Amino acid sequence: MVSQQIKILMVVAALAVLVLVIPHTSSFVVLLATRALAFGILAMSLDILIGFTGLASLGQAAYFGVGAYLTAVLAAKFHFGVGWDFWLVVVFGVVAAALLAAFFGLFAIRASGVYFLMITLALGQCVWGLAYRWNSVTGGDNGLIIKARPDFGLNLADDVTFFFLVLGFFIVSMILMYVLVRSPFGRSLKGIRERELRMSMLGYNVWLHKYIAFVIAGAFGGLAGVLWAHTNGIVTPEDVVLTTSVDALLMVVLGGAGTLVGGAIGSAIVLLLREYLSTLVPWWQYVLGGVYVLTILYLPTGLMGIPKRIRQGLKRSDNKSIADLASARR
Amino acid sequence: MTEKTLRKLNPLLMGGAFALGLSLSSQAQAEELRIGFLVPVTGIYAQIGKDMVDGFQLYLDQVEGKFGGADVKFIVEDEQGKPATAVLKASKLVGQDKVQMLVGGLLASTGYALAPESTREKILYIASIPSADDLTQRKLSEFPYFFRTGWTSSQPTQPLGQWACEQGYKKIITVAADYAFGYESVGGFQKVFEDCGGKIIQKIWPPLGTKDFGPYISTLKGDADAIFTLMVGPMALQFPKQLRGAGIKKPIVGGSVSYDEFALPFMGDEVVGDFSALQYSAALETPKNEAFVKAYRAKYGKVPGYYAESNYTTALLIDEAMKKAGGKWPGSEQFIKILSSLKVEAPRGPVSFDDMRNPVHNIYIKKVEKKKLFGYDKAELWNTVIKTYPNVSQFWTYGKDKFLKQPVYDRDFPPCKYCE
Numbered sequence: 083m084v085s086q087q088i089k090i091l092m093v094v095a096a097l098a099v100l101v102l103v104i105p106h107t108s109s110f111v112v113l114l115a116t117r118a119l120a121f122g123i124l125a126m127s128l129d130i131l132i133g134f135t136g137l138a139s140l141g142q143a144a145y146f147g148v149g150a151y152l153t154a155v156l157a158a159k160f161h162f163g164v165g166w167d168f169w170l171v172v173v174f175g176v177v178a179a180a181l182l183a184a185f186f187g188l189f190a191i192r193a194s195g196v197y198f199l200m201i202t203l204a205l206g207q208c209v210w211g212l213a214y215r216w217n218s219v220t221g222g223d224n225g226l227i228i229k230a231r232p233d234f235g236l237n238l239a240d241d242v243t244f245f246f247l248v249l250g251f252f253i254v255s256m257i258l259m260y261v262l263v264r265s266p267f268g269r270s271l272k273g274i275r276e277r278e279l280r281m282s283m284l285g286y287n288v289w290l291h292k293y294i295a296f297v298i299a300g301a302f303g304g305l306a307g308v309l310w311a312h313t314n315g316i317v318t319p320e321d322v323v324l325t326t327s328v329d330a331l332l333m334v335v336l337g338g339a340g341t342l343v344g345g346a347i348g349s350a351i352v353l354l355l356r357e358y359l360s361t362l363v364p365w366w367q368y369v370l371g372g373v374y375v376l377t378i379l380y381l382p383t384g385l386m387g388i389p390k391r392i393r394q395g396l397k398r399s400d401n402k403s404i405a406d407l408a409s410a411r412r
Numbered sequence: 413m414t415e416k417t418l419r420k421l422n423p424l425l426m427g428g429a430f431a432l433g434l435s436l437s438s439q440a441q442a443e444e445l446r447i448g449f450l451v452p453v454t455g456i457y458a459q460i461g462k463d464m465v466d467g468f469q470l471y472l473d474q475v476e477g478k479f480g481g482a483d484v485k486f487i488v489e490d491e492q493g494k495p496a497t498a499v500l501k502a503s504k505l506v507g508q509d510k511v512q513m514l515v516g517g518l519l520a521s522t523g524y525a526l527a528p529e530s531t532r533e534k535i536l537y538i539a540s541i542p543s544a545d546d547l548t549q550r551k552l553s554e555f556p557y558f559f560r561t562g563w564t565s566s567q568p569t570q571p572l573g574q575w576a577c578e579q580g581y582k583k584i585i586t587v588a589a590d591y592a593f594g595y596e597s598v599g600g601f602q603k604v605f606e607d608c609g610g611k612i613i614q615k616i617w618p619p620l621g622t623k624d625f626g627p628y629i630s631t632l633k634g635d636a637d638a639i640f641t642l643m644v645g646p647m648a649l650q651f652p653k654q655l656r657g658a659g660i661k662k663p664i665v666g667g668s669v670s671y672d673e674f675a676l677p678f679m680g681d682e683v684v685g686d687f688s689a690l691q692y693s694a695a696l697e698t699p700k701n702e703a704f705v706k707a708y709r710a711k712y713g714k715v716p717g718y719y720a721e722s723n724y725t726t727a728l729l730i731d732e733a734m735k736k737a738g739g740k741w742p743g744s745e746q747f748i749k750i751l752s753s754l755k756v757e758a759p760r761g762p763v764s765f766d767d768m769r770n771p772v773h774n775i776y777i778k779k780v781e782k783k784k785l786f787g788y789d790k791a792e793l794w795n796t797v798i799k800t801y802p803n804v805s806q807f808w809t810y811g812k813d814k815f816l817k818q819p820v821y822d823r824d825f826p827p828c829k830y831c832e
Contacts, residue, residue, distance in 0.1 A: 108504075108507045108508050109503055109506075109507040110500070110503050110504035110507045110508055113500055113503050114500065117496075117500065214591070215590070217592070217595070217822060217823055218822075221524075221592075222591055222592045222595075223519070223520065223521055223591040223592045223593070223620075224520050224521050224524050224544055224592045225495060225521045225524055225525065227524055227525075227527075227528050229528060229554070230532075239532075241503075310496075313496075314495070314496040314499050314500075314525070315499060315525070315528055315529065315532070316495050316496065316499065316521075316524060316525040316528070318495045318496070318521045318524075318525070320493075320494050320495060320496065320521070321496065356492075357497065357500055357501075360453075360454075360489075360490045360492075361489060361490075361501070361504055364453065364490075367454055
């Protein structure tokens with residue numbers, strides 16, 4: 083329990099550092115951090131499925147896309163969501179994504195393992211196809227432009243103000259997800275992850291648990307999408323395409339599945355390498371690839387597994403030195 | 413670590429740059445012109461991105477790094493073929509590098525992403541490649557800092573429709589990549605061809621990236637006189653091969669990039685005799701173009717396509733505008749005015765601009781031929797120009813007002829009256 087408190091303190095400290103440092107950097111770094119936070123919400127939502135329920139989904143971009151496209155369509159076609167009604171759009175985005183997840187979940191939750199991966203992939207690509215082909219609504223390949231960020235007394239056109247808003251959403255999402263995975267419901271999800279058969283024999287409705295987790299993850303994905311749309315000012319099929327889902331998956335694996343924070347860390351690292359390092363050196367892709375390979379090889383539990391490994395290492399060497407000492411005395 | 417130190421250094425660097433800018437503007441010495449160039453350096457479009465950079469760089473080297481006397485700082489950023497990344501990189505170029513203008517972008521969607529960014533940042537954005545029609549048509553008023561040196565998607569296909577009609581083709585089938593660029597290209601062709609009396613009897617839309625055209629080829633109606641295609645990337649290589657392989661000998665009239673020099677060296681002899689239309693052909697036998705092709709080929713080992721030419725010409729235009737401005741950056745608004753008034757002789761021919769900041773240039777009807785050209789000793793595929801439509805504007809012959817009253821060309825506009 084103590085270590086849990088320390089972990090929370092560390093997260094709070096990291097967020098405090100963000101709050102203190104980011105506003106004093108350039109607008110590029112502010113925008114980059116905003117993107118990392120918005121994508122971090124998506125990665126964390128995926129972690130509910132991967133890390134806590136044991137469902138590796140390759141379709142998380144679908145809910146992200148629904149949130150983003152809903153925001154863009156409302157803003158571009160109906161001029162809705164550019165004032166205080168932004169908050170309504172947030173609600174709509176979350177609800178729409180949850181509804182889509184509820185629909186897709188009916189098909190996806192039947193399967194498990196690789197089959198679940200493939201079904202979510204296919205369903206995700208359906209949404210992409212819709213975004214790509216439904217020209218009259220989505221603008222097709224050209225995408226949809228959001229002319230300006232909302233202004234409700236608080237003008238979000240300012241990058242730093244918007245950063246704080248996204249940070250706020252990020253913190254609230256993280257707390258909600260944290261509460262969720264620590265709740266009895268979250269614990270039964272972990273039980274399903276560990277041994278599905280035993281859970282169903284204990285009388286748990288495994289299907290319903292998975293389904294609810296799937297819908298909740300979709301809802302948070304929708305929220306991330308709404309924020310993402312306003313971060314960039316444009317929504318294109320590129321945001322819904324398979325690689326976006328793969329990115330989210332890799333971020334979770336990189337940061338450490340089943341830790342929530344890991345997804346956010348993964349998001350920060352991937353975006354930092356991809357967007358920041360690429361402004362400095364042309365060989366940034368090798369660094370990104372190297373990070374992935376090394377993580378998979380040496381840190382199967384992700385970057386969040388590092389402290390544990392260090393502790394284990396220390397313990398082992400402690401034991402060894404005690405043994406050495408003992409043998410020396412003798 | 414480096415990231416952290418950089419972050420710490422950022423305010424210092426920015427302050428330094430700002431102070432430097434102040435001191436420079438107060439003194440009357442050579443100014444620095446900072447140009448942010450956004451292209452895909454990685455990903456599936458990396459090769460096109462390289463051609464774009466090479467085209468610009470070639471001109472920059474020819475004028476020894478100076479535009480109108482100002483030292484050019486040419487900063488290339490990787491937009492990875494993603495619109496959202498382009499926006500982010502643009503904010504980096506504007507915020508950190510303090511560029512005076514953004515140039516480039518590849519995809520139409522990137523153009524659509526960067527145009528509002530230019531409005532937000534009040535910074536000039538020159539689209540050298542993105543060809544989405546509406547950027548310089550119905551939506552231009554939203555983008556006061558947007559300028560185009562490339563083309564609109566329908567600009568070359570409209571004259572091509574006229575030409576096809578004059579060849580006596582009565583019925584044509586269109587086969588085009590299923591996305592906005594394809595819709596706009598087909599729309600322009602269909603509108604002009606049908607206004608001239610022709611009939612589009614079938615429209616087929618294979619998805620972008622289609623490799624096997626068998627299912628589409630088998631549905632082609634037999635009574636067509638010709639086939640209009642708009643193929644992008646590897647599709648351009650596959651379609652003619654598979655069509656001829658299926659024994660269909662109908663003439664192909666290709667939209668814009670279908671036979672661009674970017675893809676031409678990888679095509680086989682089956683494309684000899686195919687037609688296409690664009691504002692540039694590497695086989696243009698003008699002294700200006702011959703010099704450009706030879707210099708480009710000597711330096712980069714390949715024949716330049718329109719991606720390279722368009723950016724070469726963009727560099728040329730910026731240079732000319734800077735000369736007119738006396739070597740000093742006059743501010744975005746003034747610079748756009750100067751650009752709009754320019755008339756230059758580019759490799760593609762004479763280029764001027766309409767009042768909607770889009771080029772007016774020649775459109776060439778080209779025919780693929782295998783021949784020796786410019787003293788190269790091997791017979792290669794070249795886009796021989798067989799007809800020139802001089803000074804074509806994006807509105808063709810319709811006139812601006814009448815043209816802008818119709819909606820933007822789309823999958824279903826103009827409607828296919830003669831399809832069944």
